Amino acid sequence: MTGPRPVSTPAGTSGRRTPPGEEASMRILVLVNSFHTGGFEQLMLEIMRELGRDGFRFRICCLKEEGTLGPEIRREGIPIDSGFIHGTYDLAGALRLSRRLRGERFDLLFVEPGRNALLAGEWAARSLRIRKRMSAIHATRRWGRKRMFRTGEVRLLRRLDGVLLVAPTQRDLLVREEGLDPKNLDVILNGVDHKKFRPRAPEELPLLAEGPAPGEKAIGIVASLTPEKGHEVFLRAAAEALAEVPEARFYIVGEGPERAAIEARIGSLGLAGRVRLTGRRRDLPEFLPRLRVLALSSHPFRETLPISTMEGMACGLATVNTDVGSVRDLVVPEETGLLVPPGDADAMARAFVRLLRDEALARRLGEASRRRIEERFTLERTVEEYRRYFLRFAEGTTP
The missing domain is CATH 3.40.50.2000 (Glycogen Phosphorylase B;)
Structure with missing residues (x-):
């Protein structure tokens, strides 16, 4: 079988389109x-x-x-x-x-x-x-x-x-x-597409249904509603953080087989009205910049190099992540984000409270996160x- 005509790709090129007459078929x-x-x-x-x-x-x-x-x-x-x-x-x-x-x-x-x-x-x-x-x-x-x-x-x-x-x-x-x-x-x-996922000034952001209000102390998680994503840990951390920062609000983005169990757990923890399930969203580039913090609560199984964390970092968010998979290849602890042990809701809650109370720290981590995405993860x-x-x-x- 005759292979297609190769196209030269010199080292160092990025995002190059094939020149006319040199189509990669x-x-x-x-x-x-x-x-x-x-x-x-x-x-x-x-x-x-x-x-x-x-x-x-x-x-x-x-x-x-x-x-x-x-x-x-x-x-x-x-x-x-x-x-x-x-x-x-x-x-x-x-x-x-x-x-x-x-x-x-x-x-x-x-x-x-x-x-x-x-x-x-x-x-x-x-x-x-x-x-x-x-x-x-x-x-x-x-x-x-x-x-x-x-x-x-x-x-x-x-x-x-x-x-x-x-x-x-x-x-x-x-x-x-x-x-x-x-x-x-x-x-x-x-x-990730760092031109689509980027920091935005408040005046750039459109009004969103089921989204954080401008200036809200909002923490979100974007993940399929499946057991390995650890939503139980996220919810317990949310409950503990709300005891310290009662004006905080939490958003769960995604769909999956665990939705009914998550809804029930929100009720049993007394989080109704303070934790919202938004379902799957196609407006993440507009939704994420409204958050103060993006979380990853995964257990040490399927997770490797999470796209959702990258998208949040590209938007200039501080992130709190369980130390699983290859997250350390992405997040530099205390420099571009915070890491907590998997399954440790207490540690995650302390990280949430720390970032909600220390806006300068959250801003510094978010700015460093954006630079890391631009340098290595586009x-x-x-x-x-x-x-x-x-x-x-x-x-x-x-x-």
């Missing part, structure tokens, strides 16, 4: 279980959107349901199919996938690092003659499991041509504890590094 099949709203999934959509302007062509196949991001993916003009697996052990799913894609040509298979997708990817790569295969791992642990990968999954991951990780500390852990092959691992740091840099990574496959070399 690369066809990438993305194979996942589903495309639900999440930090990494939203980042991947941004990467596909940006690289699509340079001639990269993506085709998404969801083995199960397409997920909540399906409509947004379609609006970007990216083909998406779903429903290939009809049960837990549906071995015919890979065959349905191959039949659906028969006659299409792909230069690269980008496969989710789960058992279903890895197995289906093996079959699809052979039947469709896709020469290069890769994956990306954005988590550190899985909820309810001692290890992230089973032995068979590790074997499949080691057979890929490349595996992308999102932080250096994640790489060290997955080699040491999961047995991944360091030779096929590369790190591309997550990034979407432009992430997209450029993904471009280079993909094109090394196109050139016939393994990253």
Whole structure:
């Protein structure tokens, strides 16, 4: 199979568009279980959107349901199919996938690092003659499991041509504890659109439904409503902080299966009217700058390099984060944010009170956070590094 014509990407370039007459034409099949709203999934959509302007062509196949991001993916003009697996052990799913894609040509298979997708990817790569295969791992642990990968999954991951990780500390852990092959691992740091997520003066901010009022001592958390995100810790910390700063208000942004349990816990802690569930929001660039503090209360499982914390830092917010995953690759303690032990609601409450009472400290941390995002964690840099990574496959070399 003839690969696409490579495009040179000199070191140091960022956000570069392919010059006329030098179009990068690369066809990438993305194979996942589903495309639900999440930090990494939203980042991947941004990467596909940006690289699509340079001639990269993506085709998404969801083995199960397409997920909540399906409509947004379609609006970007990216083909998406779903429903290939009809049960837990549906071995015919890979065959349905191959039949659906028969006659299409792909230069690269980008496969989710789960058992279903890895197995289906093996079959699809052979039947469709896709020469290069890769994956990306954005988590550190899985909820309810001692290890992230089973032995068979590790074997499949080691057979890929490349595996992308999102932080250096994640790489060290997955080699040491999961047995991944360091030779096929590369790190591309997550990034956020620092031009969209930015500090805003009060007069720039529009009125928002279900949002903090101007000048409110508001603390928020942006996360899926799932057990590993630790909303119970956030709520207990909120209750303790309100005893010290009763005018504070708390906002929970996101949706998920734990919503009813969180609503019940708000009631049992006597937090009704002082903690608000806003649901999923599409106006985060306008919502976040209204907060005084952004929190991350995750348990030490899935979290690695959290996009929500990056977005808050890009908006110039002080952040309070549990010390989990690779958060230390992002947050410098006492310099760009505060870290507390996971599960420690008392420590989180003390951090909340400290930042609500010391506006100068909150401002200093927020300004340093913004600078750190600009220096290391921009979407432009992430997209450029993904471009280079993909094109090394196109050139016939393994990253």
